[in-house]
Structures are given as structure tokens and as C-alpha cells.
Amino acid sequence: MDWSVPLFVVVPLGAAFLTAIFGNAAQAFGRFFTSLMLAFLSGLTLYLVSTGNTLMVYQVGGHELFGKIPIAIYMVLDGLSIYLLLIINIIGFFSAFYSISYIKKYTSEHYYYTLFCLMVAGMNGVVLSGDIFNLYVFLEMAAISSYALVAFGIEREELEASFKYQVLGGTSSLFILLSIGLLYWSTSTLNIADISRVIQENGSSELITFVGIILLTGFGLKAAMIPFHAWLPDAHSSAPSPISSMLSGVLIKAIGAYVILRLFFNMFVISYNISLVITVIGTISMVIGVLLAIGQWDIKRLLAYHSISQMGYVVLGVGIGMLVLAKGGDRSLAAFSIGGGLYHLFNHAVFKGLLFLNAGAVEYETGIRDMQRLGGLASRMPITTSTSLSASMSISGIPPFNGFFSKLIIIIAAIQAHYYVLAILAVFVSIITLASFLKVQRFTFFNKSEENWNLKDVYVREVPFSMCFSMICLAVLCLVLSVLIVPSVRDIILTPAVNVLLDSARYSTTILGY
Amino acid sequence: MTVYLLCIALFLVGLYGVLAKRNLIKIVIGLAIMEYSVNLFLILIGYVRGGTAPIISADAAKRIFVDPLPQAMVLTAIVIGLATTALLLAIAIRLYRKYDTFDIREIKKLKG
Numbered sequence: 279m280d281w282s283v284p285l286f287v288v289v290p291l292g293a294a295f296l297t298a299i300f301g302n303a304a305q306a307f308g309r310f311f312t313s314l315m316l317a318f319l320s321g322l323t324l325y326l327v328s329t330g331n332t333l334m335v336y337q338v339g340g341h342e343l344f345g346k347i348p349i350a351i352y353m354v355l356d357g358l359s360i361y362l363l364l365i366i367n368i369i370g371f372f373s374a375f376y377s378i379s380y381i382k383k384y385t386s387e388h389y390y391y392t393l394f395c396l397m398v399a400g401m402n403g404v405v406l407s408g409d410i411f412n413l414y415v416f417l418e419m420a421a422i423s424s425y426a427l428v429a430f431g432i433e434r435e436e437l438e439a440s441f442k443y444q445v446l447g448g449t450s451s452l453f454i455l456l457s458i459g460l461l462y463w464s465t466s467t468l469n470i471a472d473i474s475r476v477i478q479e480n481g482s483s484e485l486i487t488f489v490g491i492i493l494l495t496g497f498g499l500k501a502a503m504i505p506f507h508a509w510l511p512d513a514h515s516s517a518p519s520p521i522s523s524m525l526s527g528v529l530i531k532a533i534g535a536y537v538i539l540r541l542f543f544n545m546f547v548i549s550y551n552i553s554l555v556i557t558v559i560g561t562i563s564m565v566i567g568v569l570l571a572i573g574q575w576d577i578k579r580l581l582a583y584h585s586i587s588q589m590g591y592v593v594l595g596v597g598i599g600m601l602v603l604a605k606g607g608d609r610s611l612a613a614f615s616i617g618g619g620l621y622h623l624f625n626h627a628v629f630k631g632l633l634f635l636n637a638g639a640v641e642y643e644t645g646i647r648d649m650q651r652l653g654g655l656a657s658r659m660p661i662t663t664s665t666s667l668s669a670s671m672s673i674s675g676i677p678p679f680n681g682f683f684s685k686l687i688i689i690i691a692a693i694q695a696h697y698y699v700l701a702i703l704a705v706f707v708s709i710i711t712l713a714s715f716l717k718v719q720r721f722t723f724f725n726k727s728e729e730n731w732n733l734k735d736v737y738v739r740e741v742p743f744s745m746c747f748s749m750i751c752l753a754v755l756c757l758v759l760s761v762l763i764v765p766s767v768r769d770i771i772l773t774p775a776v777n778v779l780l781d782s783a784r785y786s787t788t789i790l791g792y
Numbered sequence: 793m794t795v796y797l798l799c800i801a802l803f804l805v806g807l808y809g810v811l812a813k814r815n816l817i818k819i820v821i822g823l824a825i826m827e828y829s830v831n832l833f834l835i836l837i838g839y840v841r842g843g844t845a846p847i848i849s850a851d852a853a854k855r856i857f858v859d860p861l862p863q864a865m866v867l868t869a870i871v872i873g874l875a876t877t878a879l880l881l882a883i884a885i886r887l888y889r890k891y892d893t894f895d896i897r898e899i900k901k902l903k904g
Contacts, residue, residue, distance in 0.1 A: 422872075434901050441887060442902075445823065459833050468861070
């Protein structure tokens, strides 16, 4: 099955090419082809998960090892990669299917789908790449198509947000490129596994620590962690709604958080100082993100700030695990904590994707995003209301929805690792999250509206089938993902991903085979 | 060593442009300068004093080669940089049509 690894990049790239050429002549082809392609990739990922084969290495070009030098470009599909692939392709499929109705109001639909396919190809490439420069190339591919997608509406807000996003994104890319150059200088190789071997053999030097800090800055900007978050609320709220759900649900994870985890666990030797920095950044993002969110009245802007806060939970969970590992503590506790963080990563992708689709549905019918002017939609849009309610309960951590379990795991892990302050902060943030989503529910769906939807010329009704279908499926997924807490299911999906991070030092031996 | 310091100085010039200039086009120029400095840095990494182009020939064993890998990387990075700059300028032109100005102090619909 090793041949199936490059399919994850080749198929979306081919789809982008075909949509760009034929999409204008055959509109229906462009619309459905992207969804079909992503359904195929989701199926392939699920099949690979079910086979239980969690390590596949594909060498592009097929060059053998030359002595001990890996010449070929490696594509590595291990437990963590396949976990991310699952998230990217499933959320991607629902967003693409939702777009079929939603994006009809824009012109040049086929360019939208082309950029969508390119973004998916870039993200799949990032999580599969075993070579740090290739990772950079795929990352730029995903980032540039996302810049263009943010500006897709070409109105004042979209253009301004896109420009801001591009300037910050471009700066972060240059930091990443600079650090790749420095890494090549100090280790004479670009293969992540080989870099890891060299660092383990020669020990960490000051230059390596410096590179680590630049990389953390670069990918922190991509992941919108708090000191680097300024672009996120603008970009994520201005994009078309399915794209907001891709950006918030998937992009900041695949090209931000995932790369931080992969590089700092598997490439660098885990050090106490770096893990402390990562945990602190996570905590600050978690707290400040939610405090900035609660005051917002623009529904998509509020959701965008919550993305920062929820990503803080993910980074916090993983950071605690990293701290425990760095201090040589209990490995099962570290596994528990990292598992909580990764579990929350999946959950956040599902419920935040769904919330942005709900916001898109509201905007699609009423044309309004300001919650102060909305209200009383519950009787008019029952499906949107009920799915949004389940997503809101999920994000605020109400049982039996998935968000409850992952937050619980992170909080328990923080208590067991004796970080009581972090546990209290996590609970506190969860309560404010609940408050702000009560606000969303009340002002958008249940409140009496000042504008009477019945009498006005805006006739508000439920959204078309493709949008409803995606929202219902994601709402069901919010409930179904709770089964990841059951050990037998967890062992199939989550445990391989955790093991990759836990056995951080074994990564190079596993990939290179010596 | 001086070359590396100059390279870092070039990077900082670009960063200054991005941070301090208020004109959209000057910000784009700042980003481009940063990109050139990183490309220059990559080329410098592969440079070997007295080295020649890495082409296998009969007397290859006697010659010193420069490292070809950073050169390949820089070619890729230049292409990526071209895409980024083109998109940035396209957006800047669109912004100019909407706002009739390149001044970022007057383009501020999004805040909060």
C-alpha cells in the first residue's frame, strides 16, 4: 500500500488542474468534482486507518540510501499524519459539499474550487512530508491559496483582511525559510529523520536552540498563537463561510500546530525550556482568546477569536505532556495529556467547522452577521438552530458531546501533573466559552428580533439541501466522536498518533531504518 | 563573516520596511527585500571558496565543488516568492481601486 501515500497530494492537484480547465465550460463538473475527490480521499484514509498499518514510507524518485545519506524525498505516513489526514479530508469534504449551494452567489465558481483543491493538496502535503524543505513548499502552497480564498469576495473587508494576512503570513514564511537554511547549515541534511539523528548524535548546540526559537515564531504565526494572532480574526471572519470553516477547522492545525508538534517532538530533542515556552503560549492563547471573544458582536469574528482560545487548549494539553516528558516523569501521564490535546484537535475541527457553516447559513439567508440585529431565527431555520446548538454545547464542554471529554482529559492531566493553576484556568475559560455561546444562541436564534422576518421583503427559510446535509453530518459527528474515549476505538485512531509523539527519539530509526 | 552580517542587515532593512512604512507598495517592497536576503543567505551557505560548478567530469576528483542543494532550494524559493509578490500586488491594486489610496492608515474597516 506504500504507493497510496503520494495519492493524497497527486489527486487534489490533478483535481485542481481539471477544475481550472473544464470548470468554466461545465459548471456542474466543477461543483461536484471537488466533493467527489474529497469523499474518495476520506474513504482512502478511513481504509488505511482500518488496516491498522501505521507506518508507510514512500521515497519519491525511488532512490536508495547512498551509504547512510537519504537521497530520495521522503513522504512519511505514520500515526500522527494519518490522524491529521482524517481531519483534513473529512472536514474538507463537508465544506466542499456545503459550498455547492453557498458559493453560487459568487462569480467564477470554478476558480474557487481550484483554489480549494490546491489548499487541500498543500495541507495533505505538509502532514505527509518527511523532508523539511518540501514541507515548506507545501506549506506555501496551502498558504497562498488561502490568501487568495480570503480575498475571494473582493469587497473592502476581504481585501484588507487578505493583505494583512499575506504580510504576516509572508513574514512567517521567511522566518521558516531562514531557519531551514540554518538547519541545513548546522546538520547538512534536510530530511527530518536525518536531522533528528544528527541532533541526537551531536547533541544540541546554541545554534539549534536559536533555530528552534525562529521556527516557533514562524509556525506560531501560522497557528495564530497569542502574541502572533492579529491576522486571524480578520482573515477568518472575512473569508466565505466554507473557507472560514476550513481555515479555522483545519488550516491553522495542519500548517501551524501539527508542524510545531512534529518538529519539536520528533526533530529536536525535547528540552524543558522549549516545552515551558510552548505551554505558556498555549495558556495565554487560551485565556486571552476567550476574553477577546466574549465582547464581539459580529458572529464570525466571535467564532474566530474562539479558534485562538480552543487552539490554546490543544497546545496546553500537548505542552503539559511535553513538560512531563522533559522532566523524565510518568510516561503514561504524558501519553494521557498528549492524547487529550490531540483529541481536542479533532473535536475543535468538527465543532468549529460546524459553527462557521452555521454562521454561513445565517448570513446566506439574512445577509446579516451582526448579532444585535439578528434574532428569532429558531422557528424559521430549525436545522441550522439545532445543529448550531449541538456545536455550541460541544465547544462549551457539556456532556455527552465530544468537547466535554477532551477538555476533561486535559484538565485531569493538568491536575495529575500538579499544574493546578493551569487546570483552574482551563475550567475558567470553559465557563466563559459557555457564556459567550449562550450569547450567540440567544441573540441569533431565540431572541425576539427587531427586524420582523415575516413581514420584511427578506423571506427567511431553511437553507438548501447541500448546506443542511453538511451541517447535520457534522452535528452527528460531534456526538459520535465521543466514542473516541472508549479504549478499543481510541487504540485504532488516537493511540498511534500519541505513540509517534511519545517515542520521539525513535522517529529517525523508524523512518531511516538504521 | 562580514557577508553574513550584511545579509542579516538586509533582512532587517526589509523588516523595517514592513513594520514602519505606511504605503502598501513599500510594505510589499520590504517583504521582497527580506526574501532576497534569505535567498542570499541560502546561497552563501552552499558557497565554498574557490569552488566551481558541480559537474562530473574527468578531473572531478581534483576540483572543489560548491554545494548544489541550496541553489536548488533558492530556485524553488524564488518561484514561491514570485507567486506571493504577484498576489500581494494584485490585492494592493484592488485595494487602491476601492479606497483610492495606498495609505494603510485610511484602510481600516476591520478592527476590534
